[in-house]
Amino acid sequence: MHISISGLLGAWLALTAVAKPVGEPELQSRATDFTNPILWQDHPDLDVSRVGDVFYYSSSTFAFSPGAPVLKSYDLVNWTPVSHSVPRLDFASKYNLNSATDRAYVKGIWASSLQYRKSDDTFYWIGCIEGKTYVYSSPNSGAGANNGEVNNWNWSLRATINKCYYDCGLFFDDDNTVYVAYGNTDIQVAQLSNDVKSEVRSQSVYKGSVTIEGSRMYKVNGNYYIFVTRPANEEWVLKSKSPFGPYEQKVLVASISGPISNAGYAHQGGIVGTKDNKWYYIGFLDAYPGGRIPVSAPITWGSDGWPSLVKVNNGWGLTYPMPVSTSKTVPAPVGTDNFSSSALSHEWEWNHNPDTTKWKLTNGVQLQTATITNDLFTARNTLTHRIIGPKSHGTFRIDVSKMQDGDRAGAALFRDVAAYIGIYKEGSSSRLVMVNNLSLNSDWSTKSTGTIAATGPTLASGATDVWLRVQADITPAFSGGATRQTTFWYSTDGNNFQQLGPAFGMTNTWQFFTGYRFAVFNHATKALGGQITVKSFTMQKY
Missing domain, CATH: 2.115.10.20 (Glycosyl hydrolase domain; family 43)
Structure with missing residues (x-):
């Protein structure tokens, strides 16, 4: 690991049976x-x-x-x-x-x-x-x-x-x-x-x-x-x-x-x-x-x-x-994961160790609320996935029908300066929100739990699936100083997507070391007991 110095540019799971996302023709040429x-x-x-x-x-x-x-x-x-x-x-x-x-x-x-x-x-x-x-x-x-x-x-x-x-x-x-x-x-x-x-x-x-x-x-x-x-x-x-x-x-x-x-x-x-x-x-x-x-x-x-x-x-x-000419292949990094195997693909990593009693694979990834908090940075069982560059979007299909009053679930652009699109469950009502400006201090304590930047429609009574998309431009801006943008989208049918909220400007700082990730979360603010099921995740370049 490198540490930046002045004048330079910056300085669990037994996962054996793996379900790989369905690949698309994104592999580099093997011929030349x-x-x-x-x-x-x-x-x-x-x-x-x-x-x-x-x-x-x-x-x-x-x-x-x-x-x-x-x-x-x-x-x-x-x-x-x-x-x-x-x-x-x-x-x-x-x-x-x-x-x-x-x-x-x-x-x-x-x-x-x-x-x-x-x-x-x-x-x-x-x-x-x-x-x-x-x-x-x-x-x-x-x-x-x-x-x-x-x-x-x-x-x-x-x-x-x-x-x-x-x-x-x-x-x-x-x-x-x-x-x-x-x-x-x-x-x-x-x-x-x-x-x-x-x-x-x-x-x-x-x-x-x-x-x-x-x-x-x-x-x-x-x-x-x-x-x-x-x-x-x-x-x-x-x-x-x-x-x-x-x-x-x-x-x-x-x-x-x-x-x-x-x-x-x-x-x-x-x-x-x-x-x-x-x-x-x-x-x-x-x-x-x-x-x-x-x-x-x-x-x-x-x-x-x-x-x-x-x-x-x-x-x-x-x-x-090409270093090696071979007909052997590996799955492409883009495609759809339907979570149909007995273990998570090794594409996935949790934010800290998960509470293993609060999640399971059953017709998708079932995420029960594991933490009562209004702070995403403190919520357990947030599941993350690296972003493929330079531009891609990650789309989560989520069954929200078993969320309970006070629960918050959604799809995040996760890092020390973060934003998300999600569902806030309030009583019997489920409303779409876009939240930005979540951030950590330099000692990695929470600085801000975020601000609601936009409110979308309330989901129809009895609604089950919602598609939440994070569209990220991670084209390098480390030495150029540009602010790359992420937008957040939703759909109720999986085909027609609408943007919610303004574009979110990502940070280019190195001190957190890890780059931005796609993430899906579910936490409570009042009481445990609710759950969501992540039915699929699709990552595509755009």
């Missing part, structure tokens, strides 16, 4: 070139690796639960989520969103690492959360015998180490020795026990004169490498013949232009090789209001062992040749 960004969604602090023919990708999720999504790809360009390494955020009670003063915004899972160890057919995830390092593992995956395909994800907590491996990168050496590179400015390498439960030794290997972090550790052609970021615009490479150094240093990229405008510079990433020994660096761009999105470029290796990024017109290429 790909276009950056490779995935226009908020997936920062990435760690990328390959097992057989399958590439895996892990990223940060902060207080969203389950945490640390695992994405897979066959070509390094088209990705789909397949698991979460941390099924539930069991780090402290505040991750349960207990109250307005007991919650975990901007805490939780920052830059972490995911790697596979062939010798025991196990995936390992490691990350520092508030001073301690947690290790989760998924054994007996079958990936080694199935050319990288996983038969079963079975994540559980393996160990807690009473030390913070900040912004860590896990590495298994050829002899199975376990290392983790970590640190801020003072980069260190620790050797862990073979069972990945404790530290054997640790030492400093490189002290920077400026802030560097985001370690990723590799071994290529006999050399050890630690890739680190100088936030938020450079990527450095440390190279040594030994895991414990001494390390030399060179710059891989520094304030490199492109590939899209009004975004930050590519940095804080990692490298991965294909089966035919082609190598790629993948970093992310600060691309608020949408978050931090991944971009990829080939790298070459010099005779001196140093990598170089392949540039286009001395900048980061908008397009490059």
Whole structure:
């Protein structure tokens, strides 16, 4: 995870059976070139690796639960989520969103690492959360015998180490020795026990004169490498013949232009090789209001062992040749989720840990009211979904027939400065509202619970389904200063939509780290007992 510094651009669920949204033809071409960004969604602090023919990708999720999504790809360009390494955020009670003063915004899972160890057919995830390092593992995956395909994800907590491996990168050496590179400015390498439960030794290997972090550790052609970021615009490479150094240093990229405008510079990433020994660096761009999105470029290796990024017109290429030619596909990120499986798709994450007694899958996602509050930021069981850029809308079909007096439900554009379209149940009446200017203070306490900006029609007595749409333009505006707009729409038949309320201007600030998300919520203001059922969610580009 990067922290902005002055003068730079910024600085649970056992989810094994997954229902994937129905895809549309949004996958990038497999024949010739790909276009950056490779995935226009908020997936920062990435760690990328390959097992057989399958590439895996892990990223940060902060207080969203389950945490640390695992994405897979066959070509390094088209990705789909397949698991979460941390099924539930069991780090402290505040991750349960207990109250307005007991919650975990901007805490939780920052830059972490995911790697596979062939010798025991196990995936390992490691990350520092508030001073301690947690290790989760998924054994007996079958990936080694199935050319990288996983038969079963079975994540559980393996160990807690009473030390913070900040912004860590896990590495298994050829002899199975376990290392983790970590640190801020003072980069260190620790050797862990073979069972990945404790530290054997640790030492400093490189002290920077400026802030560097985001370690990723590799071994290529006999050399050890630690890739680190100088936030938020450079990527450095440390190279040594030994895991414990001494390390030399060179710059891989520094304030490199492109590939899209009004975004930050590519940095804080990692490298991965294909089966035919082609190598790629993948970093992310600060691309608020949408978050931090991944971009990829080939790298070459010099005779001196140093990598170089392949540039286009001395900048980061908008397009490059496809890394892998394959007929294997993954689902597209757009389409409709009808919630017809026995578990939620890994596209979904809750705002903090959910109250598992207040939701279930039954002809949709049934959300009972779990909190009595007038503050959406304190309401449990708000279900979120990343927005696909640059412009898309998310439409929730919701059965509101079992809402009770005082209940509030709806579709939100969720972040620290937020807005929503929803239903307010008052007595026997259900009225449509658009609410804006919900916001958090800089310490992530609630600043404003929002203002009703527009009131729509009252739903007919006995009405059941209503369609609520959030239409968001998350075209990067991080360095350009423009205010991107979101509009809110409703329909009572699923075909004819009407806008409600004014356009809402999104914030481009980085301090909350997470980009905007689509979200659906249901909470009470008077008494528990009401419920809604989310029958479907459709995300489409426009």
